[in-house]
Amino acid sequence: MRSFNLLLGFAAVSLLALSADGNQFTNSQKSENEIQLEDPALYVDHPTLSAINDVTPWQKNFLTCTLCTAIVSPVLDYMKDIKYTKMVMGFMGALCMELWYGQETCKNIIQNFAFGYSLYGFANTLKVDFICGDVFKTCPTTGLKTAASYATAVLAGKSADDVDNDVLQETYNTVMSGSGNTYKVLHLTDIHVDYNYVAGSTTECGELICCQAKHGEVEPLAETYGNPNCDTPADALDKMLASIAASHTPDLILITGALVSRDLSLTQPDAPPSLLSTLSKIAAVFPATQTYVALSGWEFGPQQAQLFPTVLVDGVSSDHLTTLIGKVSIGAPYMNATSIAEAKMYGYYSIVKLANSGTATALERVMLIVLNTQACNTFNLGLLKEKSDAGGQLNWLQIRLAQAKTDSMHVFIIGHIPPGSPQCNSQWSKRYHAIIEKYQGIIRFQAFGNPEGRDGFKVQYPSTGNLENPFGVIHIGGAMGTYQMNPMARLYIMDSMQNIPLYVQKLTFDLDFWNQNVGVSWLYNLKTPTVTDLGPWTIDAYANEMLTDSTLAEEYYEQAIRNFDSPGCDDSCAKAMYCQIMSMSLDQEIDCTGSLEVKKWAMFALQKLENPWV
Template sequence: MSFILVDLAIFVCQTFKIEDNFICKGIVGDFSDEFMYVLGQIIVEPHQICGLLLDGMELSKLFKTKFFIFFSDCGKFIDPLNSTWSIPIPSGQPTPIDKQPVPNGKPILKALHLTDIHLDMLYTPGLEAQCAEPQCCRPQQNPSEVSIAANVKQPAGPWGTVGNCDSPYWLLTNMLAFIQKNHKDVRLDYVMVSGDLTSHADWDYTRDSHVAMVKNISDTIRSYFPNIPTYFAVGNHEGVPIDNFAPHFTPKQFHMDWLYDAMADAWTGWIPQDQVKTVNMGCYMKKIYPGLRLISINNALGGDSINFFLYVNQTDPDGTLTWLIQQLLAAESAGDFVQIVAHIPGGGSEALEGWALNYYKVINRFQNTIVGQFFGHTHSEEFYVTYEDPESASTRPTSVVYSAPSLTTYSEYFPAYRIYKIDGAYKGSSYQVIDFEEWYFNITEANADPQSPQWKQLYASVNQEYGLNSQAPSEWSNMIERMRTNDALFEKYRENYYRRSKYDGIGNCDEKCKRGWLCSARQMHHSKTLCADLGCAYRLLITEHRSRNPLVERQGRNSYRRKSVPVHLSNEDIRQTVLAWKSRASSDCPL
């Protein structure tokens, strides 16, 4: 039966030209074993699976054609399992304490934050950057036969290309060399890498290539910073297949131990020996300074809606949230502070609400202990504020989540990195983030003068850039309010989001668009009420842009809305519709 379904999936993919033949075979082959296992285990009805995967009611309402009548029996698009499962939150929460300003003259720590490196080892300057595939700037089928066509619409640049292209290896080494040379006056104390090491060409993913990438990037960073510890988090693109991290209740053949073992080996010296065992669920804790612990949490395992295994059981897979609570309780009892490094922010469309809301409650419970949350995934410069009441932005802000900018250009960004200034290691330190600076790489300028590429400072102080008095959560919450009426501040934030200006092609954003941006900064979980005062009734879709789609029009940022659809549909129309249906934005407040 399984090979029949696999062949059928490949046939549908190729017939409707959802992707080219080689991609269809690759991606279906990657997922076939996992999907067949999940299909045999889940406890929902077939019509619910149909609704989950296709949302046929949505399609039939959209087109009102007989062609799509067979979708009408699909169930409603809902999470068939209990998306609002709860994890016990420990009692005895101390009275919340607002952080006090750091006295002048105290020691300072400097931490480099890298994320979404997305190296493409097949990146080839001169190849087509506007290809028809999800990933461009690389040979599409046979890497050993690279030829540059005469009719290339946009050649891939020497240093990278804004579009559906990832980072060449030499962009990473150029950045690390620049940091090594130009930040000697602000010696780095440690590095954080919050996930996604390999390219977006997920049909090419193999275990061997992922193991090699983990080792390659770890060794490369170590070669530039041999005496500076680096702490990684697991990203969704570390999965093979992409997004799929099998909890240990599944058969051993699906377990990710091959990846976790490779990580533990590559990170030798950065992870203490007593934590190597927990790396087998993609998590670990290290006491990096007296009174400060760093926790790396694998939220791709439990919080990624594209992880098929979670549709068997999504309740705290491998006990990762339980483990996080135990670590935070231990830190609280010892009087230590904690920094968290993770990948997927809780408000994105790829984040499961059960995980996101439980994580939110954990953060609120331990708000006195947690002094930093460092995420990635979106490729953009973003922040998220959490509130005492997860459903009300009028309550006291409890934390701020930093989502750092990516190295990859995929699909509309200039590469960037960030350096945090943190209250230093001394008796009585708060270890709170004091400020941060950001540097970026103008791809357009670098490709125009490839012999002299330049990294430039985007800003020297985020406090000065946005008029913040400190990094307190209340300051970031106030910034959301200030942007409602201060258009200049909002445009500055939007340009920094891309590391590009309107002169580099980011487009305009009207009032409705602006409200969507402000809403997303409150969405560390999926709430219908956090943005009620902004006129946004639903959560916003903040996802990675993975394909060009002529039936979907840009709504700013990373969200898209369907264009008007013709009644008579070609195979190409059908293909693009199937790709597009899940990318719909809130009609009340689109991004």
């Protein structure tokens, strides 16, 4: 009942939050360096309510539009009162405690939320014209294109070779029948190194992470190589990297963000030095391996706030992104001058041709696209002032993919938050999938991290909703951090001719053994279970089989969560994993599972409020 009341409360607060004054901030003029939209029809701005009424006979809308406006306007005015803001903060605190965070952690979370709420409000969705036009549809809509109409426009130029959505799977069918040359790609993600970790400090502190000197020395105490309630000790990272290097020599390392600690007491300037320290550790172990890095929200500090465009506003500075990219270019010195300049604008960049490395002579035919998923991060408060394609990233992605297709290149795409996962805005995810569908013939590998730390896959399906012809696979790496799970890395064995992953080794470390012994133990070192290849049709069939094969579901679950004490996987667990693989947006996942989980519904409501891109 408490959860149900909180859910109702959140829904009420979400509706009442329509009170924020969307006009309190003015966007700065676009600089000459910003990405220009090649098709403005895909990104229609809101006209004002007065402009709509100027061209619409008032009597046509009298009973609907006028009534909605009359009701909503005073509600918005009333809810601007400071008492309402305090009520929102109080409710958020109660919701935070309901989700089992400690009091100190919740205090910091609420402070971060209050910062973003007061700075940006819900600048685009919380307006009378949007509420009455696009939400309740009593007034004329603002003309903003839906995800479906966006997909239709994008896919109008889909190649005849890609119409059947079978290019990637047919490539697998051809490659798996032979025995060509291979190379190795190491995928690291969500390491979350805590340089303040102290062995012998308490592991139960009531905060998001523990095991620091400030938490005291009350039992139970932190061990040398990590604890489920704590972020990753630097010594543990050193040991994991050395263990991987002893067994494997990768030709390419892809790092998909979340390298810094989740300590909510840290500030934004604390992130760049920590980022550089971690990248330097990786470079020291693999000095000859080209390495590329995608950023996550945590690299922007506990607030996870990044503005598009990046301008100086109350301490959230474009200087921070410039500093981050500077550290990346030092710690992983393989970006060229063009990609560095590109990354300093919005955090995303491309490498037009990767360098050959060891056995990977085919890499010169690969374009690497590094996304900044801050553009879809539900917790990025900087998105509250955005109307559509933050930083022009999706438009830029289309331009890069078109270039790659013209040049007959293969494409790798990496980023932190997997499109379609709960933390990635549904509206952004659907548009991303439409773009990938259009260019599926050249996209050979997509690798992302996971804010929840779980290892897994996502299958991509046509925008028409046809589940019989999946066209792509998103590979989701499990966290290399020690928080709540045993840490892991993914090692892909790639085909040198087609640049597709043939299979993946999941290198999972047994922390219990490490903390009790001097040596190293692998908990898992397995190929992908029970699948013949990593093609979309194969992963689709695998997901469907989990619904009826409890042994298969249990095996997938064990490798996904790598828990210290796995509770097992029942029918509802199998269904949840199936839905995670098959869903391309949060709303699809909720529909698939029939979930009443407070956290997912809260994120769904926040996504609707923060982004009018419907």
